[in-house]
Amino acid sequence: MMTTVEIRNLQKSYGNLEIIRSADLAISSGEFVVLVGPSGCGKSTLLRCIAGLEPITGGNLLIDGDDMTVADPVKRGIAMVFQSYALYPHMTVAENIGFGLKIANAPKPEIRARVLEVAKLLKLEALLDRKPKALSGGQRQRVAIGRALARKPRIFLFDEPLSNLDASLRGEMRVELSKLHAQLGNTMIYVTHDQVEAMTLADRMVVMRQGVIEQVGAPLELFNNPVNRFVAGFLGQPPMNFIRFASASQAGQVMNGELPGGGRLTLDLPPAIGAVSTEGLELGVRPEDMAVSAAGALNATVEVVEQLGGETIVYGRLADGQALTAKLAGQAGIRAGDRLAFTIAHERLQIFDATGRNLRYRTEEAVTIERRGDLVERSPV
Amino acid sequence: MMTTVEIRNLQKSYGNLEIIRSADLAISSGEFVVLVGPSGCGKSTLLRCIAGLEPITGGNLLIDGDDMTVADPVKRGIAMVFQSYALYPHMTVAENIGFGLKIANAPKPEIRARVLEVAKLLKLEALLDRKPKALSGGQRQRVAIGRALARKPRIFLFDEPLSNLDASLRGEMRVELSKLHAQLGNTMIYVTHDQVEAMTLADRMVVMRQGVIEQVGAPLELFNNPVNRFVAGFLGQPPMNFIRFASASQAGQVMNGELPGGGRLTLDLPPAIGAVSTEGLELGVRPEDMAVSAAGALNATVEVVEQLGGETIVYGRLADGQALTAKLAGQAGIRAGDRLAFTIAHERLQIFDATGRNLRYRTEEAVTIERRGDLVERSPV
Amino acid sequence: AELVFWSMWNEPEPQAAALRRIMDTYTKAHPETTFKVVWNGRQNQTKLRAALQAGTQVDFADQDGDQLAGGLQKEGLGYEIGADLGDAKAALLPGVLDLYAAGGKVEQVPYIYNTVNIWYNKDMLAEVGGTVPQTLDELFTLCGKLKETSKHALVTEGNVGFYQVLFFSHLLARAKGSDAMIKAFEVKDGSGWSDPAVLEAAKSARKFWEVGCIAEDARGFQYPAGQQTIALGDTMGELVGSWLPTELTESAGADFPWGAFNFPAVAGGVGKATDIEVGLVSVMVLKASPNAKEAAGFVSYLLSEEAQKTLVADGGVGVVRDGVEWPPVLSDAYASAKNATALSGFGGGLGVSYPEFNATVLTPEFSKMFLGQSTPEDFVKVLVDKTKDYWASQQ
Amino acid sequence: MNKFLTLRGAKRGFSYLVVGGWSAFSVFFILWIILASLKRNRDLFGKPWSIPIDPAWGNYVKTWVNNRFGDYFLNSLIVTSVSVAALLLVSVPAAYVLSRGRFAGRQALSNFFAFGMGVPIPLLFVPLFVIMTTMRLGDSLTGLSIVYVALSIPFSIYVLEGFFASLPSELESAAIIDGCSDFQVFRHVMLPLAGPGIATVAILNFVGLWNEYQLSLVLLNSPENRTLSLGIYSLITSMQYSGGDWAGLFAGVTIVMVPTILLFIILSERMISGITMGGVK
């Protein structure tokens, strides 16, 4: 199945309200694209435009090279899982799932078989005869997914399909979706708020903000090489720390900065960068890129410690009062009031100028950066 | 504000369908209790029973010591955020938020001020005049929260209030809720699927399964000292690995086990345990409690590697084909097909018998276990 | 006293205006008598029924004589007024007071007079060189003549059964005399209808269609479409009451050459062409009225020359007092009333004496036959059977 | 691709043809009545298709003045609007309780009201007249309004119950949690949400009562109390005996028709802007 989706300068407004400014995106056949962005940035709207549920205000939509800007939704060969589920309240779970097939005039036994298959996949076998009203939120969401799966469309659109599932079920579903994708090879466009989902499922991720696509790329690429402060801050949980330099100066390809509390940093800049304003520069440090060590350049006083079981989040303040978050593995015995020094991995730091631009953004195809200190001992297979 | 909630042998059925079997729970004043459990286990139902929206089939509900089993919802002094939002479609956002105050006959300027305050907190200022129809999913959810906040009730009930928010907003909201709780000191009962939320917000967590409360306790207590396989597997993401022993034998307070692939383990058992059946014993290992090391006792072949940016999840198989998941910090350069050896932290392991009981569950008040290898250098304050 | 008068007229109608004037004049002459009029419109008697149940005081009321006869009068609610009328009685056109006087008791007093005739366009008759037909055959001949000019002699309303039934009642009356209809019905085994004259009358009625007196499409005319064809010059006339010129004034214009002649005689029949069917409008003083005498006084006045003239002048209607000329357009009707040898109610009076049978059997069944949905033979058979049933159920 | 487009266009075209054709007929109907009201009687019957080049405005003057349509108009307006308002006041709460309350006998009571729709109105003429006269409300607009309200209750409750029943119960829960008393739940949440339904019922009743004449015929006597539809009715009955002014009748009909159309246009906007259940998820 070869299905490409291309969006060219797509715009969408409700009356005077511009929701999507201008989106360009080319999705190649069989790709799994994940849309992320803050609430209200227009992800659902973009999905609805692609599905043909909303008329597009401007620009073009091409599916497999055919202009589908004004085509009927059916013609587009799309299945969608709605954020609001949109289950038919008068049909049982089985009927909901089989509805699309029934519409397509599939023979009854085939429908039944397919429904069972999907139900099994989604652990809905026991609920097939219930009406949506008697389902829990998570159960409803699974039915909504099942409905889309049953139809074997060219393109899947998912609007936060797992948001109401519990963590373990969500993990399972995620793996199932991943497998499904591998198996069917359909093109999938997926909206989520869950970073884990986004990072693990996506071939490519699209980060949106207020109706504008900020950056598109492979998950790690975005994570390691964000184009600006917004993308950097949006990905990663807890979010990246942005630390205002006490002072900074550029020397050609090198940026020298002084951290609050006195620590010093020297960071190289990409060759293309030229001279930049050192006004309002910020250092971007991910909480997980910090390690506690007496030799550390960043000194902070701990304010809050969150124990997540598998890891510990430490919230502190730098000498000048700026906030700092660190994520440590395991259950660290740290208490509020402790004073800690952190070492930070230089090669993973970003620098943002006052406009939010990432000075260390590398325009060449991003390279996955090897982890500092490789834990792996590769045994010959 | 001193508000305790006590549930005594509470039961709830829909017709013949028993949803909550028998729940006992005492929530002390100002406590933040989080309910977790798989989808459909009855969390929302329990909340609705407490709110007085569903008649209770059996048992008692006490609020501040008063029997409220059949009391009017208004009398209970409760605010609730619904899983399905339940916004009033005919009111603007401002009216939705201010509705409870209006009903309580608060003076208009006061309502306006309060609405603004809440809207600011929830970043809804720009949307105050819209109707719910013109809001995105996340925006609706924030309005639903705002509506509850505005009223300053004795008890807050939250039914997955953040499930539709993006990660960073969710993080912020979580901190806000936490602050709010600290500030108001209200009793809060909170349902969520998000483990991070659960772990960080909860004073105590309640784990439910199919209408039964499995375990109640402080988050880390549950995490470190789960009463059974279900609780152990439910908390922690990715979930705990359950590894069937190749063979096992009990010697008094000590359990000797052989792992698939030949590694051996010797684990002590709590004094009270007595003799147990060694049939079908499983070892519980959390993915984050494993470290790659040539000396490790667990040998696995890597099948899938998920790069989450800040951490790496490795899915592998043991010698006898059992699945194994490990979570490593940072972005490890591991590829499918690699063969890895893991060391595991003995003191953090659990052993489950065939019925799912945790043999290493300690009945004494659980102690936070110090992390192996303390990273902290405590500097005198 | 203040007399309460419930009237069948609507306030804006000229008849109401005329009555108003008469009452005013009366009050001037008898200052102790004033009037409170409730202009109820045609549903007057039905409303009266409810009012009487509620004990509302009404002193006198008016309505079509037929309806009063079958309603208030039949229930004995009318005040016997005969004695109060005095010499007015003698001054009326022939038969008027007797028509409804059951057993000689006068309980309602007609004051407006409508005759049933064939109302026609005089110019059209002249154009085909025709004269007023005296016999049925002459009428049919005239029909033929008109048909040649692709016009029609007569029309009817396809949905007005009581217009259609006039053909039957007239044919029967011309054959067997003015009271033939009632006589035939009152034979309790139904055999009254078995008289061959009845079948003959039915067949003759059908003949009006067969010879083209009436246009085929008239079956489908919904009132007032049929009568409008007279105004439009497609049809010469219609067998109908003398109200027709009034009804058509708006369409035909004030100077339309109206004429009227009686339904012609039938060969070998005992009935005369001067036996006519009439529709009278009557007043009735209610027995329960505390002011019955006073009301009766007014009713006598209503029959006076002065009052009757006012009715003609202001109301544009024909009246019951002999010697009071009707409006010019109705002059033929006046003549026919003056020369009447016998009077009967509408449709041979069956509607007065046996309204239910008339409404549920005779009219609809005749209409069916007349418009070609059944045969004359069927029609007669139904009459026989139903009459029998009717009387059987009355036991 | 193009084939798809034209196929879609054809379907579209069919929809417009059916709906548009039907609507066009309604427009034709209205126009025809208005044109008929401006014709002379002779042309009305002879040339039903003709357009009155020389409109007979006199028809209106006659009807409005001679037949007191001016007064009737006011009466109709008062009786109808007061009745509809009172009707809603009475039947909306009842329908609400009947559809969303939980008490023994609810279903039975609801059926009991529904059965009222089966009573043929003519049966009530005499008893109602007697009752109204006894209560000294005979021949008065007040009495008529009260009767209108009472007799419209079954239909209104029946239809309204349907509207209330389908509102999401989640919102009821939310309102209860927000501290609403049962009355406030009704007043602030359910009532506004049922707005389109209530508007629908209001329109249907308004139209029905505006054109009602049988009851008013029985209950009203005095000409000064008459309503427009009675006016029309007397115009028709006067056709017999005092002249068939059909064009005048159409003038009367137009007078009766115009306000209803206007009102309908205004109210239907409300009815049509049904509240989308966007807030419940």
Place this chain on the structure above:
Amino acid sequence: MMRRRMVVAFLAPALILYLGLLIFPALQAFYLSLFETSGFGDTPTWVGIGNYTRLLSDPIFWGALRNMSMIMVVGGVATFGLAFLFTMLLNSGLRGKKLFRALIFLPNIIAVVAITTFWSFVFMPRYGLLTSVLKALGLTSLASISWTAPENVFFAMMVGLVWISAGFYTILILAGADKVPTDMYEAARLEGASTFQIFRLITLPMIWDVILITLVLWSIHAIKIVEFPYAFGGPNIDQNLYTPAIYLYIMGFGQREPVYALGYSTAIGVALFFLTLVTIVLLRFVFKRERVEY
């Protein structure tokens, strides 16, 4: 959750009016059906169920019942067919939905006499609108049909009746359909359902409660129908157009002929009432479905 006090307060006014001005007079009337009376203040004659036995053997009543059933079934199928069609088309994303909806409803706001007069002009032989259109189209054989002749008049009446009713029920059904959340339609559209399928599989079942209500209303309307056929029938209505309710009117209220059989007429009314009850109960039973809440 509702307090008893509110239940009482909300129900009381409606109940009082209903009992006082509908049930009480109706019972009085029902009682009257056991008498033979003209209603003119005479003392009624007790006949027990006499009026009813007479009714059973009254062919006119049966004929009227047949007409009524024709209206209910044939007219019902046509009315609902059209209403469904309009609902479907109007909800398929046509522009000008509001305008069309208003125009389709329009006939309902016009006095019945005006409508019947209009239709009699449409069907009038010789000069009628339909005839002249057919003539203009060269369909002379159709043009010469007399649409209002006795054998056709019932169907001519039905055309007019359906024309009005279709608008009425379209409005009610559309109002119901508007309650269906739009994402239901969207989901179905994505799954490839045609306009017709969406209507049949989504709209119809989801507004089943409304459909049931409209079906009940239609049946009651058909059973009680007087005005339209009566006005259509003109001053002396043809038996071809009788419905039981018209027959009731004619027997009891001295229309044209002075028939004042109030007792008998009332018996017809009572029979109609029970017919209505049976129909409502039957409909509710046959069309009963689980209530859909969304």
